Amino acid sequence: MDTSTSVTNGSSLQISQFTLMGLSGIHEWQHWLSLPLALLYLLALGANLLIIITIQHETMLHKPMYHLLGILAVVDIGLATTIMPKILAIFWFDAKAISLPECFAQIYAIHCFFCMESGIFLCMAVDRYIAICRPLQYPSIVTKAFVFKATVLRNGLLTIPVPILAAQRHYCSRNEIEHCLCSNLGVISLACDDITVNKFYQLMLAWVLVGSDMALVFSSYAAILHSVLRLNSAEAVSKALSTCSSHLILILFFYTGIIVLSITYLAEKKIPLIPVFLNVLHNVIPPALNPLVYAVRMHKLRLGFQRLLGLGQDVSK
Numbered sequence: 001m002d003t004s005t006s007v008t009n010g011s012s013l014q015i016s017q018f019t020l021m022g023l024s025g026i027h028e029w030q031h032w033l034s035l036p037l038a039l040l041y042l043l044a045l046g047a048n049l050l051i052i053i054t055i056q057h058e059t060m061l062h063k064p065m066y067h068l069l070g071i072l073a074v075v076d077i078g079l080a081t082t083i084m085p086k087i088l089a090i091f092w093f094d095a096k097a098i099s100l101p102e103c104f105a106q107i108y109a110i111h112c113f114f115c116m117e118s119g120i121f122l123c124m125a126v127d128r129y130i131a132i133c134r135p136l137q138y139p140s141i142v143t144k145a146f147v148f149k150a151t152v153l154r155n156g157l158l159t160i161p162v163p164i165l166a167a168q169r170h171y172c173s174r175n176e177i178e179h180c181l182c183s184n185l186g187v188i189s190l191a192c193d194d195i196t197v198n199k200f201y202q203l204m205l206a207w208v209l210v211g212s213d214m215a216l217v218f219s220s221y222a223a224i225l226h227s228v229l230r231l232n233s234a235e236a237v238s239k240a241l242s243t244c245s246s247h248l249i250l251i252l253f254f255y256t257g258i259i260v261l262s263i264t265y266l267a268e269k270k271i272p273l274i275p276v277f278l279n280v281l282h283n284v285i286p287p288a289l290n291p292l293v294y295a296v297r298m299h300k301l302r303l304g305f306q307r308l309l310g311l312g313q314d315v316s317k
Contacts (some may be wrong), residue, residue: 076287
């Protein structure tokens with residue numbers, strides 16, 4: 001270990017920075033891999049900014065469902081921006097060093113945005129369930145306070161202990177993280193002291209937040225499916241399912257990615273590159289994919305895009 005990366009802490013040494021090793025084993029391909037990643041990042045920024053501006057500009061989109069899309073767009077920009085500039089700097093300029101405060105801040109941002117995305121999908125599922133199955137109660141349940149508590153407040157607060165617990169560990173010898181970003185488990189595995197409490201809180205967060213969100217999301221859509229299939233009108237069934245289909249596509253993609261990541265993490269010792277690569281993709285593909293799915297599946301949003309971009313469509317018709 002380079003002694004320039006350590007400082008004295010009592011009678012022992014304390015690491016002052018970590019080294020992100022990138023995609024170990026394929027360093028010669030990193031420059032080529034960076035090109036599609038950079039394009040995905042630019043697509044995520046441009047498409048999500050377009051959604052935010054369109055929703056803000058078009059008064060017909062000032063409804064809870066579209067407000068949720070706007071929040072999702074902000075979260076997607078935040079998630080992609082948290083990791084992609086550093087990854088591209090590693091690939092292009094070999095800028096592997098990252099200070100401890102920067103690393104812990106990245107850990108918090110990743111966990112916060114990731115859990116917020118899960119919370120938004122839960123709000124979307126509840127929104128569609130109330131709109132279809134309990135329409136008279138919709139105005140009293142789906143409010144700005146409900147959305148704020150379920151997405152921003154809950155996830156922002158419950159993820160704070162993750163970087164705090166990581167910062168309390170003592171890093172005295174190893175400083176090389178076998179990843180492109182500061183993952184919590186990758187960082188705390190370098191600690192010289194006991195990390196049981198860190199692993200326990202990480203597991204609890206996964207089950208309490210993401211696990212419960214996943215269960216509630218699929219329960220909501222099961223209730224929606226059961227309700228619409230009881231309708232006598234084929235047109236009403238088609239309309240109800242159409243309003244849910246775009247949400248369901250993204251939700252299935254998001255949670256499938258989580259499951260695949262969990263499975264590959266268990267096999268990390270045998271195939272160490274795969275979990276790292278999938279983790280990077282899971283943090284950049286959904287932000288780029290989400291706006292495209294909504295642009296294709298949601299008629300009013302498409303019309304809003306056309307009007308904002310001056311393509312000659314009149315959304316008032």
